Amino acid sequence: METGFRKWIIVVTIITSTIIELIDTTIVNVSINTMSGNLGASLEDTAWVITSYAIANVIIIPMTSFLAEKIGRKQYYIGSILLFTIASALCGCSGNLWELVAFRFLQGIGGGALLSTSQAILFETFPPKERGLASGIFSLGVIIGPSIGPVMGGYIVDNMSWQWIFYVNIPIGLMAALLSFLYLRPTNASTDNRSIDWFGIFLLAVGVGALQIVLERGETDDWFAATYIIVLTVLAGFALALLIWWELRIEFPVINLRVLKSATLSLSAIMTFVLGFGLFSAVFVFPLYAQRIIGYSAFQTGTMLLPGTLMAAVISPFLGKILQSGIRPQFLIITGFLFSAVFGFLMSKSNLETGSAYFFIPLVFRGLGAALLIVPLTALAVSELKPQDIPQGAALNNMMRQMGGSFGIALINTYIANRAANNRTALITHVTASDLATQQRIHGIVSNMMAHGASYLKAMQQSMAALENTVVRQTYLMSYMDAFLLLAITNACCIPLVIITIKKRKTGEVQKPVVVSDH
Template identity: 75%
Template sequence: METGFRKWIIVITIITSTIIELIDSTIVNVSINTMSGNLGSTLEDTAWVITSYAIANVIIIPMTSFLAQTFGRKQYYIGSILLFTAASVMCGFSTNLWELVIFRFLQGIGGGALLSTSQSILFDTFSVKDRPIASGIFSLGIIIGPSIGPVLGGFIVDNYQWQWIFYVNIPIGLAAAFLSYIFIKETPRPPVQKAIDWWGIILLVIGIGALQVVLERGQTDDWFAANYIIALSVIAFISLFLLIWRQLVIDNPVINLRVLKSSTLAISAVMTFVLGFGLLSALFVFPLYTQRIIGYTAFQTGTILLPGTLMAAMISPFLGKMIQSGIRPQYLIICGFGLTAAFGYLMSRNSLQSGDANFLLPLIFRGLGAALLIVPLTALAVSELKPADIPQGAALNNMMRQMGGSFGIALTNTYIAHREAANRMALITHVTAADDLTIHRQQSYISNFMAHGANYLHALAQSIEALERVVVRQTFLLSYMDAFLLLAILNACCIPLVILTIKKKQQVKVGKVEIPDAH
């Protein structure tokens, strides 16, 4: 536990490191078109810049506790910051796509380690009774980072070269490494170096890596219509099955799954998965809707997200205080799922004419809902764990959020594709030569095109193209509205699960906070 000036320097350093890691998980999304043109690659191939970072993140996160014990937490943390910063430099220097993908993977290895290590350092900086406050502070990075990414990325791409989305990490990373070296204390390492579970590491890399590729690339290649998706799915299943079995039977596992004996951690991990699913799915669908349908730029899309993000950032520290004062995290979690469900429902009621005024309230609900989920779930997940188990519990919880995000984006993308086919079929059944509204609209198009100099045959062809554009735009609109409604239903369905964990008896005490024991 730290006090005074040193304590708050550590807090600022930790939050900064968390934010830059999470910014980089979304900052590239708005730059894909520009990168594709500059590097001479297809959009599908350029998407590997995003995929490689996500794969590296999910592989390294569950290993962070083991690696921190092996190399020393302070050295490992500083090394991760420096790796992240050096890889950012090399990403900017890349001259072709596959160089960029490799360095982006290394950046993800360094960045993924920052999440769980940051959380364990932050918890050690505060006393046990103040850990809910630490959870509130840590949640700032989780909320702010992904939301700022598109804003910052859009601004840089609109005004500078795309390489600067990586170069901005350099001064921040170097400052964070320096402050960590000066102020963060080293934790004692085990006196006897334990044998490294190399088979566990290999199975983890193969299993998680294969699963992430399936999730990230499945929709692009029509899922199980592609042989490599089938092969990777089988490899992922076998590898992860063997990994779980091995981690439960050996004495020195690379991932200590035994911490999941805490039912509070296990249930929190499930809800954190849903949180990640909804959090990143919303950030995936909303830009598609505003940019493809409404006509917003990437920067405008990012800017409209800021009010909700700022509201979440403002209330997060107070939520920690509320939990510390004795309010059950489950009550806050129910409110969080309720607000997130309200966001999805309100967004599903939008139209082609919607604008900022229609988005403001739902996005504020989304921001507040995210804060009401992240802070209590972070506190609840580690509430029953011994201090030695907190790093592993935090790592597993963070992995579930990242995995939830990966599943969310993949499944939401697939759902949108299926809804596009169904919605288009429903729409074109009404766009016929016998439909009065279609005839009237087509005649108005023909008249307009002929008034601008086209002959009748040319105007007729242009009118058919115009009708097709209307159908396509309406199809996308309906599909995105369906996706928002799906998110609303998913979050609403989690509320009964949370209610089941609220018990009047069998409570466990954490500091001055009583949290129900969800056995």
């Protein structure tokens, strides 16, 4: 525990590190169109810049507890900041898409370690009676990071080159490393002979990586019509099944799956996966929808996310205290999923004429929903675990959130592409030469073009192009609306899972929820 100036310097340093790590999960989202054009890559391929970072997070998070003990928490934390910072510089210097994807993976390795270790350091900085406040402060970083990313990314893309979305991390990272060196208490490396579960790490990386490629590339390459998709699907299934068997067999697994014997933790892990799915997918889909369909700039898109983020920031510091006062986390979680479902439902009702004012309310629901889920879900997940199992339970829960985000982006991208194909087929069946509305539209465009000096042939070509653009825009509008509705349904379906965890016993018999670290 720390006091006075040192305590709050550590808080600022930790939250800054957490925020820049999570900013990088979404800062690319609003610049993906620009990067795609500048790097000469498709939008589907460019999405790997986002997903490679998330995959690296998923792989490193369950390993951080062991590595921090083995190396020493302070040393590991500073090393992670420096790795993140160096990788950020390399991302900005990348000459092609796949270099960028590789350096983003490296950046994710450093960033994932920051996320887990930051929570542990912050938790230990506060005395037990103030740990509710500590958890609220940490959740503040978790919410602000993904939400402020599009704002920063939008401003940078509109005013500078996309490389600066990575270069901006360099001075912040160096300052965080310096403050950590000066103010964090030294920690000694563990002297035990506990072996590293290298085989488990290998299986985790192979299984998650193969599954991610299948999800990301399946739609583009017609799923199982492509041989490599079949091979990777089999590899993912085999690796993940073997991982489960191996982790349950050895004494010191990289992921302690034995804690999943707790039904509450198992259900919470599912809900946390959905939280990650919704949290990251919404911040991925909304910028694409706002820029590609509505026509907003990258910066305008980012600023629309701010009101909800600010409201979430206001309530986050109080959530830990509310839980420690005896309020059961399930009630907050139900409200959080309900708010998140309302966000998706309201967004699915927007259209091409929707103004920015309409988005204010659903985006506020999104921010509040995220705030009401992050801390209470962690508290619920570990509420029935033995003290010695709590760090592993919390780490598993954090991993599920990042995995939900990683898979969510790939799944929602695939879902939009699939719905676009179906929606286009449905639309063009009504756009025929015999359709009166189509004839009138073509005639109006032709007449207008010819009135401005175009020949009949040129005017007809322009009318066909205009009609095609209208069909494409309407197709993707319907597809994004379907995606938002999917997010609403997914969140709503989690509410019954929360209700299952509510047990009929007296309040006095319920373990008072606390927010824990990953270590």
